[in-house]
Amino acid sequence: MASLVPRLLRRRTLQPAQVLRSLRDSWMRLPDASSPRPAPLLHCSPGDAGCVLAARSWWFYSPVRYGSTAVTLNTDGGFARFSVGDSGTRQNGGQKQPPANKKKMSRKSKVNQLKWFRLKAKKKMKSPNPEVRIRYKLEKAKRKEEWLIEKLRKYEVPRVPEPVHDPEILTEEEKFYLKRTGEKKKNYVPVGRRGVFGGVVLNMHLHWKKHETMKVVCKPCRPGQVYEYAEELARLSKGTVIDIKPNNTIIFYRGKNYVQPKVMSPPDTLSKQKALEKYRYEQSLEHTSQFIEQLEKELEDYQKHVILFKNRDRAIPEKISNKDAIVDDLTTSSDTE
Known part of the structure; x- marks a missing residue:
């Protein structure tokens, strides 16, 4: 060493x-x-x-x-x-520097921006020009309509591929008998504002456990909507539609060889809460579309009114000039005499 x-x-x-x-x-x-x-x-x-x-x-x-x-x-x-x-x-130790993040807005700047938008909207709403007010309401309603359509797309449930269902063929006598028995019985399933969802099909199967026939009462129901409900419920429950009453009542028959399924609520249906949310968005969309039609009509009437008054203002000077010309002609004729 x-x-x-x-x-x-x-x-x-x-x-x-x-x-x-x-x-x-x-x-x-x-x-x-x-x-x-x-x-x-x-x-x-x-x-x-x-x-x-x-x-x-x-x-x-x-x-x-x-x-x-x-x-x-x-x-x-x-x-x-x-x-x-x-x-x-x-x-830098072999590491590239990350790009600088955008500067986040502070809470105060966000509040100031919202105040500015509200002040701008307030000026449009209090504008002396009716066309400005109508156009502002129309733009706002159209934005709301687009937002509601985007919301409703989230509640669209894709259909699950189902096995081929062969419905039973019933004779006229069997249909008449099942119709009479279904009318006499008091068991029914209500379909309310939520429409057809998983709970409705579940209740149908629970009724079919003890009864061959059962009624589905649709209330409230728009004209013609009961037929859509009947088709949808027949697809989901694999039942047979016997009759559709004018008071929006559907009579279903479970079938001769009915077997209660293990999963009585189909997977391609909405839950009770989501069905209610969908109904609310649909109602809002319906009212918004009606409001848009009303505003468009008001705007069209106002534009016609403006054009009419412009033509009237142009016609008044022409009448005055014609009267002056007539007076001048009369004076010249009297002077010549």
Whole structure:
């Protein structure tokens, strides 16, 4: 161990000036004459400290490119370290800086922006021009209509591919008998404002557990909507429609070989809460569309009114000029006589 100490002491670190000279000589000895050769970088003497500092700063801040590769020399601590690649990424630990995020709005700026929008809307609502007021209401109603349509798209349930259902063929006598028995019985399933959802089909199967026939009472129901309900319930419950009454009552028959399914509520139906939300959006959309039609009619009437008054204002000076011409003719005729 003692013999290794003198050898270790004899080892000296390379001076930066010597490193630069060796690098310059190696570049000058390149065999390819057509390749771009850099000019001599620095001429330093062995004891020139200022030249060493200049070399350090130049090599650290200015990477040398040969071809398409950037070579950076770092001489901190008296040792020469080369790095190949992008100098910016090497200095940051090999990681690129993420892009700067957009400046978020403060709460106060958001409140001020909302106040500005409200003030702008208030000015339009209190405008002396009726056309400005009507157009503002119309734009607002159309925006609401688009928003409601987007909301209703979320409640569209895709239909699940079902096995082919072969409905039973009933004779006229069987239909008449089932119709009379269904009218006499008091068991029924209500279909309200939520429409057809999973709970309605579940109640139908529970009724069919003890009764062959059952009634479905639709209330409230628009004209013709009862037929849509009958078709949808027949598809979901695999029952047979016996009769549709004028008071929006449907009589269903479960079938001769009825077997209660394990899952009585079909998966491609809405829940009770979502069905109510869908109904509310549909009602709002219906009223909004009616309001839009009303506003469009008002705007059209107002434009007709404006055109009518413009024509009337143009006609009044023409009448006055005609009267003046008649008076002038009368005066000239009296003078000639």
